[in-house]
Amino acid sequence: MNKFLLSFLLLFTQTLLQAGNEDYPIGARSAAMGNASVSLSDIWSAHHNQAGLGFIRTISAGVSYENRFLIKEISIRGGAVALPVKGGTFGLCITNFGFSLYNENKYSLSFAKAFGEKFSMGIAMDYLTTRIAEGYGSKGVLAAEVGIQAKPLKGLTIGAHAFNPTRSKINSYNNERLPTIIRIGADYNFSEKVVLAIETQKDIQYKAEFKAGLEYRAVKEFYLRIGTSTNPTLSTFGFGLNLKNLKVDFAGSYHQTLGFSPQIALSYTFSKAEKTSAAIQ
DSSP: OOHHHHHHHHHHHHHHHOSTTOOOOOOHHHHHTTTOOTTOOSTTHHHHOGGGGGGOOSOEEEEEEEOGGGOGGGOEEEEEEEEEETTEEEEEEEEEEEETTEEEEEEEEEEEEESTTSEEEEEEEEEEEEEETTTTEEEEEEEEEEEEEEEEETTEEEEEEEEOTTOOEEETGGGEEOOOEEEEEEEEESSSSEEEEEEEEEETTSOOEEEEEEEEEEETTEEEEEEEETTTTEEEEEEEEEETTEEEEEEEEEETTTEEEEEEEEEEESSOOOOOOTTOO
16 A cells, blocks of 8 residues: 555545544444434444433344445444443444554443333443554544434334534644534334334534435345435445344445445344334344
8 A cells, every 4th residue: 555545545535524533324224224323223323323222121232344435445344232231221332444554443432221111311432543654643532422312102213413512622733623413313113014214414514414214124034225315415225134133234325426335234132132113123
């Protein structure tokens, strides 16, 4: 890997992803649904909206990998663990973006508490790092997250989440700060087979994004998913397999200029899961 390619990838990252230490989405289920995930509750809630962990009743773990635009140097890797305890659920999530000469990492510890079956709150403390090789060094910064989920009606879940509401500063030079991102959305279970999720996301420095996804339970063990999102415009699709305690999810997204991004995720529940609604897969 030479300096020219490193410079190209840094420019590519800045142009396409808008800022360093982006809160990259992970998890193939939500990716297939346009990343409309703020109201969903599964292992990836440890990253998307920690409030969703409050509805998880069993120890779970998952890993995720996205080969973004089929360029391995900008791939995204993630892992999450949910640990229910008396009084709530702890979550641990780690994400990594980049390659040996440039990479970003996020280490997140979270806690969520459900108040009955209809409301949950979650918080997280993150440590984000950026490392540039060739003598540029590395930088780390702390950030916070907070989220809620509510179920006011049968089949309906509403979620809201804020990443970095405290506007943590990366560098004093040019007042460079982590992005502050607000997300609000909902999902509705039309039946045990069909779930529709919608979401709007706003980075306070950029235009709002809209996301939508549909999940169809074709048979007991097999799910089909499609979705879309704006800014940038993406078309998404995928499927999921439930093999008792093991879940295998695949997603693909297509950008009309940059191309195809495949993603796969595996998650495992360490004891028999309780019966849940279709929205909590």
